[in-house]
Amino acid sequence: MPDKSAPIVIVHGAWVGAWRWREVADLLRDRGHRVFTPTLTGLGERSHLTSRDVNLAMHAQDIANLIKYEALENVLLVAHSYGGMPVTQALELIPEGVVTSLLYLDAFCPDDGECLNELTAFPAHLPEDPDDYLVLPPRLVLQGFNAHMTDEARTSYEDRRTPQSVFCFSDRTKLSGAREKIPQKTYVVATGYKNDTFIPVAERLRQDPAWRVDEMPFTHDLQHVAVEETADMIESALPAASQ
Template identity: 45%
Template sequence: MSDKHTFVLVHGGMCCGRWWRETADMLRAKGHEVYTPTLTGLGERAHLTGRKVNLTTHALDVANLVKWEELKDTVLVGHSYGGMVISAAAELIPEGTIRSIVYLDAMYLDDGECVFDAAPEFKDAVGDADEIPTPSPSMFGYDGAIAAYMERTGSPQPVETFAEKLKLTGARDRVPVKTFVLALNSGIPAFQDYYDRLKPDPSWRTETMDTRHNMMLEAPEETAAVLLRAAI
């Protein structure tokens, strides 16, 4: 097996692929291939937003990247809401293409569940609007430079991406290497629940990071190291 890896890093909700920049640069400096797509309707692709954009759209963003870049032996990483995307994308990517799947303080929901089921506060915030507003960085415990960056690069979330329910047949479970990484200071109880659920399972690896939720902004070097361990 080559010691060089191909990473596809999927960002979370209300942000963009730019959030991976420092971590991606560190991985590339070590000779790895890294893709950081921005999902439809967010960031520089905000002009494509609307109720037509749903979880399936985002899964296709990732699956089509893998297809058209002809990626093989891929390390597929999802942060936060990105866990929903990689779960759905795994169903669309040919089996054997993903060698490692990583949930980085990410949603790990089951078939028939949606983000609004796990985080009803976002449903309360959106009402009848087409987009979910960006939350305050203080919600995640951030202030100062990181908070300012989050505010500059945050992006409203197309509402149907949180409303569409996952359709799973077990593709993610068949990926050879599976890792869940918990941010110890994220303050989001659901992620602790996912970690506790997966830790006893011998088919999963689990790690913790002494950071808040957005570890790629807070600790990019440590994030890169965690992803490299998950790739092996």
């Protein structure tokens, strides 16, 4: 039986923050779940903390520290988009047995030594100015990522996105197999847009019996276009109750 008391930690994607997951998080809380949505250092309301030190390792530490200091156990750890990179790295820092279920939602799922820039057709390169380390958020409407938005919603979205350190995208993972030890692992791919980045990930994981692979017929920003369905999918990945 799923553990309905299990804490849920949701990690957002690039250039945004916890604000992007407010509707899904609020719905899950209304359903009685404990939900944590950390904003990674240098982004969202923590954008004033950005520096050249912000990288993939720091974002992994953000996640591991939340779980440590909130003393969470039997955790469902959810990653969206870029969030799959620091979530995967964070598992190397979290004691074994604390995270018991993983859910990647249209997210990167790297192997050891990989960086995001190698896993996407839209790599985030260092700006031309050698003193600059920030990558501006791309306008994603042409890629179909947020084609579902109204003009008003898209303007609000673009106004709140923040530049992100290039080292989040260029730093390589250092993995020893902690992810493979997680008892429950689910990968969900969005099929409502031309998804050349994440469909191959889903197809690869379909060959691994340790993974459950599912689909959602929406665009990349599942948490915006399919709030209730995304909350349902998260609930479906809750870990089994501790014995």
